[in-house]
Amino acid sequence: MTLLAWAFLVLFAVYSSFPFIWTFLTSIKQPVDAFALPPVWLFDPTLAHYAELWFERGFASYLWNTAIVTAGTVVISISIGAVAGYALARYPGPLGFWLLMLALVFRALPRMAVLLPFYQISRALGLFDTHVLLILVLVSINQPFTIWMMRSFFMTIPADIEEAAMVDGCSRLGAFLRAVVPVMWPGVITTSLFTFLLAYNEFLMPLILTATKAQTLPVAISQFGAEDIRFWSLSAAGAVSITLPIVVLILMFQGRIVDGLVQGAVKG
């Protein structure tokens, strides 16, 4: 049985990671080697594709757009999510339930349902193809998720903490700042990570709501001539470049992500 488990897992790991390993290899091959069939395993690695991508194709400016949009989205989402999540975790009235339901409905909306109004409004207001627009849109899309997740975390923090602080003479706000904020960092970090991934990876919104100035990495990558066989290596270099920040982040927070997933899963 254990042997069977091992065999299955090895197969599973190869199946999951092979496309990425292959992409990485393609990105450091000479074009001749990249298309060779049967595949070449011994080759002269080259970083030429990375150089072309970064210095000639303006990869850095797409990265800059993505960085601004992602940072703005995370900061605003988490600020709103923390306050709203705290309130919903402590307020017992029926209104809380309906607000959560409303958030869930918005979470379930297909992107296309909100995309059309966003498109028309942004055209009318002259916000089309700007960073501000993308931040506003991504915050509004991700907010239900942040509120739900922060609420789940606050539910695990016992109300006694603030009550004790209030008995000791703190105001409600003072109790929140002095007693709750210090213990809520794990929740904030996990939620920020997921919000980061959502914003960093978003494809459809920037595809439609940007043209040239504010275009983000996922959109740019999908259009880096992936159709043409000669640009495979270049696209592969782009794929590896966009993945690196995520891999670094994941390595830093690996344990927490799994915990966060589990918590989100168990609590809904």
Added chain:
Amino acid sequence: MTFRGEWRWAGLDNYAFTLDDPDFLRSLWFTLLFCAVTIPAKILIGFVSALALQRITPTWRAVFIACALLPFIVTPVVGTLAYSWLFRDFGIITWLLQEIGITIHWLGSDLASRALVMIHFVWHGTPFATVVLFAGLQSVPKDEIEAAIVDGASFRHRLQAVILPHLRTLFVFLALMMVMDGYRVFDSIYILTRGVNGTESVMMYNYRIAIVENAVSRGAAVAVLTVIGILVLLVPFLVNTWREQRGLR
């Protein structure tokens, strides 16, 4: 009813048109088929891998979880591109299959194209099931398992009597999430096939109508129909949360 002169009251015309459009019905049918094939596959592979993870040492567990999570955490567009490169006419998988005597052009027939997008969706979504179910397995009460072993229950018996009932809520949760995601599949199909060869999902159809053909009103009607479909699927979730919020009092 007029609205600033430019908007005409269309009644339910846009809805009637959509529900009558054979393209819409075809995309709906494909989306349902897509869900029906991929969701059980994801949950099954996820469950087997979670059970397998239980049987190995913790160090190796971390390694395997890291590998398995890759398709799930990497930017979906990039993951899809990486995956699609393997399946092009000069891709390595196509070549390997050719070496063992199977020639497939993945964009050459409906069956192959549909298989391509479905295999991709399973590949991308299985890690989530693995992690959630593995986490769930950690909370199966140990004494119940031990009692079953003492009673001489086989692995299959333990599975049926203890493990599966314990994980029931998680299976429901996974299915719900996956139905929502499968119903809204867009990015991967856009990149893999652009919706040709009978792989147009409801969202792809919606995109074509609203953005490509610029028929905004009809696009909005399709979006509303999709929302209604998803809301129906959410009812079990509502009940659960209602209980949780009442428990606060």
